[in-house]
């Protein structure tokens with residue numbers, strides 16, 4: 251009966267998926283909740299949005315909020331530059347201010363605007379500048395000037411109380427950064443005086459979808475993202491000894507890889523976490539879905555016939571080997587396999603090996619399309635390299651074989667052979683063979699390794715199994 255009860259395994263994107271019905275809580279979730287990490291890295295489809303939805307929607311709380319930057323006015327923010335310090339930090343001040351306003355909003359929402367003179371002050375500041383207590387995130391940096399008239403907490407600079415902070419004059423005003431930072435500190439201090447009388451429920455602000463509508467990073471967008479990461483760290487530090495405030499930034503791993511600034515390594519090694527999955531944890535994720543869909547304790551083993559693929563491999567391993575170890579791929583594969591099972595027999599009870607192997611063609615086209623999204627912005631002609639692999643026709647090939655097949659297709663301006671192989675590896679289209687110390691060897695793929703780099707001397711390569719059908723490749727060595 252089991253498979254019959256399943257319509258699908260869910261949607262491939264957390265926005266459309268009922269992920270809260272079957273969220274798998276992981277170490278990553280715990281590290282965010284306890285404030286260990288303020289930067290969460292993960293490839294597309296590894297579960298960043300799922301985490302944010304879990305943190306903010308599973309049990310809606312005043313102190314955990316999703317700040318979705320999907321329609322964020324990046325162009326407006328780009329004009330709010332601080333020229334008083336290092337250029338790479340031009341947007342730290344503006345993000346710190348934005349985070350402070352978001353915090354103030356949350357706190358006022360919890361306490362109400364009129365419970366004390368301090369909440370009155372914060373509310374007055376918000377109303378005076380934004381016409382209400384709840385400006386949207388896209389409006390926080392929109393005013394051309396912030397009006398501080400009659401605001402008691404307005405900061406003083408050189409003994410003079412600031413009457414306003416001009417945001418639009420930023421280009422000419424060298425005081426912009428220091429003034430805005432002083433205002434941010436003043437807002438944060440006021441917020442702290444209010445909140446320290448309450449139980450220490452960590453306040454979490456989750457910044458997701460920084461990459462929306464973004465194919466490649468330009469210099470300004472890079473600085474904006476760096477600014478947010480540094481501002482999140484500064485804000486956390488500002489409150490650290492007094493009250494737990496955790497801004498958390500969710501970012502695609504490849505974008506993080508492209509950024510350059512001095513504390514990057516320190517952050518990568520310290521308070522950043524990267525979302526990783528393996529065969530086991532992906533199975534756990536799917537088991538919860540099966541249980542939920544069938545309203546039972548059923549698991550993967552209950553919806554497949556137990557036969558090995560080609561007599562040697564478990565069905566689950568067969569599937570996972572064709573993914574980039576992302577939930578998105580597993581869900582997609584299973585949905586296609588389910589289609590196959592149902593077209594074989596509407597009342598199919600369990601997956602049989604044929605369902606899994608028949609699903610490979612469509613799955614392989616899906617994976618190619620996924621890779622297109624990631625690779626095209628960096629390398630518009632990458633198809634030529636994949637076509638070269640198709641010409642070789644076997645999944646395993648040597649550098650020389652690739653070079654000669656690639657040479658006949660390569661558009662005049664395109665990437666050379668060494669760079670092509672390096673890029674194919676970077677995006678996990680291919681892996682390379684690494685000889686072991688004691689005679690053996692293993693295949694190394696970027697998506698499976700943490701931080702293993704490319705080997706310029708590699709001479710034998712293999713196309714990712716998930717692309718085998720799309721590229722029309724056969725097993726074995728060319």
Ligand SMILES: Nc1ncnc2c1ncn2[C@@H]1O[C@H](COP(=O)(O)OP(=O)(O)O)[C@@H](O)[C@H]1O
Nearest residue numbers: 262263264269273274295296297298299300577
């Ligand atoms: N911890 C999890 N538990 C259950 N499903 C998850 C989990 N993490 C990710 N998923 C599912 O994986 C798919 C991709 O996740 P998503 O959050 O959209 O990725 P990202 O935001 O990193 O691109 C979605 O279907 C999502 O529901």
Ligand SMILES: [Mg+2]
Nearest residue numbers: 298299300459
């Ligand atoms: Mg997402």
